[in-house]
Amino acid sequence: MDSTPCAPAKVLIVDDLEDARWVLSNLIQQAGLAPVAAASGEEALAHIRQEAPDVVLLDVCLPDMDGFEILTWAKARHKAMPVIMVTAFGKTHDAVRAIRAGAYDYVAKPFSNEDIVLTVRRALEEKVLKGQVRLNDASGHAGSLLDLMGRSAAIQRILREVGQVAATKFSVLVTGETGAGKELVARAIHAGSSRDAKPFVAVDCGAIPESLIESELFGHEKGAFTGAHHAKAGAFELAGDGTIFLDEIGNLPLAMQGKLLRVLEERKIHRIGSTDERDVDFRVVAATNLDLRAMMDQQAFRRDLYHRLAEFTILLPPLRERKEDLPFLVNRFIAEANGELSKQVGGLSSSAWGLIQRYDWPGNARELRNQLRRAVLLCDDAEEMIAPELLGMLDGRRSPSQCLEPDQAERRCPLNGGPPACPLLTPVALLAAGGSLPLKELVGPMTAQVECAILLQALELTKGNKAHAARLLRIDYKTIHSKLKAYEISSTRFGGIQAKLLDAES
Numbered sequence: 001m002d003s004t005p006c007a008p009a010k011v012l013i014v015d016d017l018e019d020a021r022w023v024l025s026n027l028i029q030q031a032g033l034a035p036v037a038a039a040s041g042e043e044a045l046a047h048i049r050q051e052a053p054d055v056v057l058l059d060v061c062l063p064d065m066d067g068f069e070i071l072t073w074a075k076a077r078h079k080a081m082p083v084i085m086v087t088a089f090g091k092t093h094d095a096v097r098a099i100r101a102g103a104y105d106y107v108a109k110p111f112s113n114e115d116i117v118l119t120v121r122r123a124l125e126e127k128v129l130k131g132q133v134r135l136n137d138a139s140g141h142a143g144s145l146l147d148l149m150g151r152s153a154a155i156q157r158i159l160r161e162v163g164q165v166a167a168t169k170f171s172v173l174v175t176g177e178t179g180a181g182k183e184l185v186a187r188a189i190h191a192g193s194s195r196d197a198k199p200f201v202a203v204d205c206g207a208i209p210e211s212l213i214e215s216e217l218f219g220h221e222k223g224a225f226t227g228a229h230h231a232k233a234g235a236f237e238l239a240g241d242g243t244i245f246l247d248e249i250g251n252l253p254l255a256m257q258g259k260l261l262r263v264l265e266e267r268k269i270h271r272i273g274s275t276d277e278r279d280v281d282f283r284v285v286a287a288t289n290l291d292l293r294a295m296m297d298q299q300a301f302r303r304d305l306y307h308r309l310a311e312f313t314i315l316l317p318p319l320r321e322r323k324e325d326l327p328f329l330v331n332r333f334i335a336e337a338n339g340e341l342s343k344q345v346g347g348l349s350s351s352a353w354g355l356i357q358r359y360d361w362p363g364n365a366r367e368l369r370n371q372l373r374r375a376v377l378l379c380d381d382a383e384e385m386i387a388p389e390l391l392g393m394l395d396g397r398r399s400p401s402q403c404l405e406p407d408q409a410e411r412r413c414p415l416n417g418g419p420p421a422c423p424l425l426t427p428v429a430l431l432a433a434g435g436s437l438p439l440k441e442l443v444g445p446m447t448a449q450v451e452c453a454i455l456l457q458a459l460e461l462t463k464g465n466k467a468h469a470a471r472l473l474r475i476d477y478k479t480i481h482s483k484l485k486a487y488e489i490s491s492t493r494f495g496g497i498q499a500k501l502l503d504a505e506s
Contacts, residue, residue, distance in 0.1 A: 150325025166192030176316030179366030224273025
């Protein structure tokens with residue numbers, strides 16, 4: 001398969017501190033992007049005039065001019081160019097001002113390296129959406145959803161539906177399995193709406209501890225609770241006439257569902273610790289991988305909230321139902337990994353391609369991307385094609401998301417409809433290996449393998465969030481922590497920086 005890498009995106013880094021420029025330039029370069037550094041506002045303006053960068057990382061405090069002046073000037077000339085503001089920790093007013101002035105996002109110092117790279121990558125994806133998608137009529141033009149997700153009939157149907165609803169004021173509910181691309185669809189809806197120049201604020205309702213979700217959504221005042229050392233604007237305020245994306249809405253606690261419903265109806269919020277009402281104007285797009293109708297029957301999700309959110313519903317089919325997109329996605333992900341890792345892997349060997357086609361991809365496009373990215377990393381510099389043994393390797397162990405040999409492809413995890421699990425040793429094999437063994441010793445290893453497979457699947461579903469996985473499995477946090485330690489499973493491999501942050505909070 002041909003995977004010709006494209007030129008790396010250019011990231012302009014504007015900071016008067018030499019050490020900060022050096023650190024950020026190295027991070028951006030390691031991510032497979034092209035850093036360009038500027039030490040002053042004037043130097044930054046010159047770079048933007050000569051050749052507009054793909055993304056700008058802009059410090060608020062510069063010696064010759066205010067960062068907000070540069071932001072205003074840049075956005076007036078290059079509307080689609082994402083600008084990420086770098087602010088001092090605790091300066092909530094700077095963050096709110098940046099978002100309302102058109103910044104894509106803001107990052108507080110001291111920042112996390114992974115957070116910076118993740119924010120830049122998301123900004124690049126949104127630029128693709130705004131620059132290429134045309135969603136103004138029901139016929140649907142070829143655009144970035146096709147360029148990001150594939151060109152199958154299913155994706156073209158989704159593109160048409162996005163085109164139909166984007167220009168309206170409808171609330172939209174996007175449903176589909178984990179990793180199917182729900183946030184890409186939400187961003188496309190925002191890009192095709194009249195709010196496209198305003199912020200797109202994403203909130204993962206399943207990744208925020210229950211005690212913090214109200215603060216994340218609605219904000220809080222200084223001293224509102226223990227640890228509230230500074231006032232903080234919530235996601236609804238930060239959205240500022242734009243779009244708020246409520247991902248994994250099915251994980252929102254019932255008590256918060258009622259508060260959210262009231263905000264959706266009244267368009268007013270109260271920060272925690274404040275009696276003042278704040279008017280908010282927003283478009284809401286929600287997403288879930290759960291069956292909300294079944295949850296309503298179980299009284300786990302409010303029926304009135306569902307109907308408020310689902311004025312228009314878009315269903316994303318899983319990757320196993322649109323395998324005609326596999327060649328496109330494989331080429332795209334290998335090209336991205338080549339650029340990020342400075343490699344020239346040419347594609348898949350025929351046997352590796354056979355594994356890709358036979359596998360069901362329970363983690364969808366996200367799992368495919370992770371598998372291929374890891375395979376490109378494991379390829380020697382001299383290798384040109386990905387061999388089958390490079391697919392599915394996680395810390396040297398087999399996992400539920402490993403591509404299996406043809407005779408193992410139908411072996412399933414003992415969860416209904418679950419993905420192929422770690423291959424189990426059968427009792428016959430165990431007896432053959434050990435002669436005669438007590439039943440307890442025969443059952444023990446098999447039980448452990450099943451338990452390990454279920455834990456791995458739960459972590460895949462929750463992106464490495466151990467607290468959420470524990471709730472899904474109806475065990476307490478200490479139990480899942482001890483089991484993960486016993487099986488030497490690291491939750492961070494499923495969710496990157498998000499999982500690390502959640503583990504730190506726990």
